[in-house]
Amino acid sequence: MIKVEGLTKRYARNVAVNNISFEVEKGQIVGFLGPNGAGKTTTMRILTCFLPATSGKASVAGFDCLEQADEVKKRIGYLPETPPLYPEMEVAEYLEFVGRLKGIDKASLPSRVDEVLEKLSLVPERKKLISKLSKGYRQRVGIAQAIIHNPEVLILDEPTSGLDPKQIIEVRDLIRALAGDHTIILSTHILQEVEAMCERVIIISQGRVVATDSMASLANQMRGSESVTVQVDGRGSGAPDENQVRQKLESVAGVARVSTQGSKNGLLTFQVDSLKDRSVRADVARAVVGAGWNLLELHTASLGLEEIFLQLTASNDGGKQ
Amino acid sequence: MSSIWVICRKELKTYFASPIAYLLMTMFAVIFGFFFWNVVGYFVFMGLQSQMRGGFPMSLNEQVIRPLLQNVSVIGLFLIPMITMRLFAEEKRSGTIELLMTSPVKDTHILIGKWLAALLMYVAMIGVSLINLAILFVYGQPDLKPVLVGVLGLLLQAGGLLAVGTFISTTTRNQIIAGGATFGVCLLLWVFEWVSGYETAAWAKVLGYMSVVTHFESFAKGVLDTKDVIFYLSLIFFGLFLTSRSLESLRWRA
Numbered sequence A: 001m002i003k004v005e006g007l008t009k010r011y012a013r014n015v016a017v018n019n020i021s022f023e024v025e026k027g028q029i030v031g032f033l034g035p036n037g038a039g040k041t042t043t044m045r046i047l048t049c050f051l052p053a054t055s056g057k058a059s060v061a062g063f064d065c066l067e068q069a070d071e072v073k074k075r076i077g078y079l080p081e082t083p084p085l086y087p088e089m090e091v092a093e094y095l096e097f098v099g100r101l102k103g104i105d106k107a108s109l110p111s112r113v114d115e116v117l118e119k120l121s122l123v124p125e126r127k128k129l130i131s132k133l134s135k136g137y138r139q140r141v142g143i144a145q146a147i148i149h150n151p152e153v154l155i156l157d158e159p160t161s162g163l164d165p166k167q168i169i170e171v172r173d174l175i176r177a178l179a180g181d182h183t184i185i186l187s188t189h190i191l192q193e194v195e196a197m198c199e200r201v202i203i204i205s206q207g208r209v210v211a212t213d214s215m216a217s218l219a220n221q222m223r224g225s226e227s228v229t230v231q232v233d234g235r236g237s238g239a240p241d242e243n244q245v246r247q248k249l250e251s252v253a254g255v256a257r258v259s260t261q262g263s264k265n266g267l268l269t270f271q272v273d274s275l276k277d278r279s280v281r282a283d284v285a286r287a288v289v290g291a292g293w294n295l296l297e298l299h300t301a302s303l304g305l306e307e308i309f310l311q312l313t314a315s316n317d318g319g320k321q
Numbered sequence B: 001m002s003s004i005w006v007i008c009r010k011e012l013k014t015y016f017a018s019p020i021a022y023l024l025m026t027m028f029a030v031i032f033g034f035f036f037w038n039v040v041g042y043f044v045f046m047g048l049q050s051q052m053r054g055g056f057p058m059s060l061n062e063q064v065i066r067p068l069l070q071n072v073s074v075i076g077l078f079l080i081p082m083i084t085m086r087l088f089a090e091e092k093r094s095g096t097i098e099l100l101m102t103s104p105v106k107d108t109h110i111l112i113g114k115w116l117a118a119l120l121m122y123v124a125m126i127g128v129s130l131i132n133l134a135i136l137f138v139y140g141q142p143d144l145k146p147v148l149v150g151v152l153g154l155l156l157q158a159g160g161l162l163a164v165g166t167f168i169s170t171t172t173r174n175q176i177i178a179g180g181a182t183f184g185v186c187l188l189l190w191v192f193e194w195v196s197g198y199e200t201a202a203w204a205k206v207l208g209y210m211s212v213v214t215h216f217e218s219f220a221k222g223v224l225d226t227k228d229v230i231f232y233l234s235l236i237f238f239g240l241f242l243t244s245r246s247l248e249s250l251r252w253r254a
Helices: A040-047 A069-075 A091-101 A106-119 A135-147 A165-178 A191-197 A215-222 A242-250 A281-290 A305-315 B002-017 B019-052 B060-084 B086-094 B096-101 B107-127 B130-139 B144-170 B175-197 B202-210 B214-221 B226-253
Strands: A002-010 A015-024 A029-033 A055-060 A076-079 A153-157 A183-188 A200-205 A208-214 A227-233 A255-264 A267-274 A295-300
Touching (some): A002 A040, A015 A200, A015 A208, A029 A040, A029 A191, A040 A055, A040 A153, A055 A069, A069 A076, A076 A135, A091 A106, A091 A135, A091 B002, A091 B096, A106 A135, A135 A153, A165 A183, A165 A191, A183 A191, A208 A215, A208 A305, A227 A281, A242 A281, A281 A295, B002 B107, B019 B060, B019 B107, B019 B130, B060 B107, B060 B130, B060 B144, B060 B175, B060 B214, B086 B096, B086 B107, B096 B107, B096 B226, B107 B144, B107 B226, B144 B175, B144 B214, B144 B226
Parallel strands (some): A029 A183, A029 A200, A076 A153, A153 A183
Antiparallel strands (some): A002 A015, A200 A208, A227 A267, A227 A295, A255 A267
């Protein structure tokens, strides 16, 4: 549905997007994740034909974003970071205007506007001035204008930024509900958002794609090295002290690093990091029990999206600056 | 074509949904009303003189309508910046320009729609003067044709200046800057003619030719001169051409 090959956008002084490539299948909902200034908005602007790329190709539904811009525009609904609203217009009036702009013919316009108002539960607001709407409602009107012409592709730039938690949940639900009919790309720098909504994630940092994968396999891939939390009983006679346990753990094959998490009420807690692609849980357990100590707790710390993200974007840092 | 009309209607609605349209019409009505009262008062005074001194010829067209049309042309220079300043600057500031430029609508349709709306706003503004003109036609018998030629001249002149103002509005996201710069350009295009009063060198002729006010003189007299029509049409074309270039460069730089 969306195909980006070697896309580069250079401004006078900096490179906003540097040779990125990715593809999005029809009906997918894809998260575009990256820190602020990573090039998310620029990429979206190129896809929506607002900006031309310096080099590389982008196409939507088989149409080139530069050569066949009109065909692409007809198929894309776009919500920029600040919803493009005219405060002096009423909600329904605004949607009619956008509908006409997107080429909906006059006859089917009123029913289309009604449909969209219904879908976004904006019916009671239809006669309200946009300037009188709260931020959450404005965002909804922004989404409404993006889907008014029933586009195949929806591009949403930070659709939940600046909303309160309740509104964020509402907007997320809305986007999930739209996923069946449209291919959606949404950008965000909030990790939970991607976890909550997207099937696939494209992580972008400093103008480069650093990872593109499904949510699950991305997490797996990053879990190559294991991080195990171990708790040993240090109370009573015959119980070990901190250093003894530490030395024991360090001697287990495959362990890269042992760090003390602290001892509270005589409970000694350690974090054991394994070497890459080594599983050490069984060996650690055997070592502790074999020494005659009481093993109270042993579990792997799951690597959240947060850590994955930090690892990916941090490893890219050295390259450019 | 229909997209031009869609944009134009939206712009017109914006003018009339905000105080701008009413402010412009009121200001014009007051200023034009003052001129009208002034010119008619002078005409009545001259009429009395004419009777006392044995009747030199009097003409409503020559002595009332012509100076009035010239006044409107100059008032226009001051009010036109207020019509065009928000056309693109506001869209750029609020980000709605992204909506327009990612819609399947040609840039030229967007700018022609906006320019057309500005022109219609100008028509609505000078339309206020119909009340005054109606009084002349009720109490006197001026020739209609020169009046129509004069109005055509006003529209052409305004069209040219509005096109220039539209262009200036695309260059900034600040309405005040757009308005101020447009006002400066309008003023320059007016005062250029002053040079031709004393200087006869070629550069003075060129400057004089660029003055939008000089070209209005024949229209005010009721004479339709192709030379002046072409001047205004090329100013319109030039302004709109620059606007379309400026919009395109916006895509490359934004």
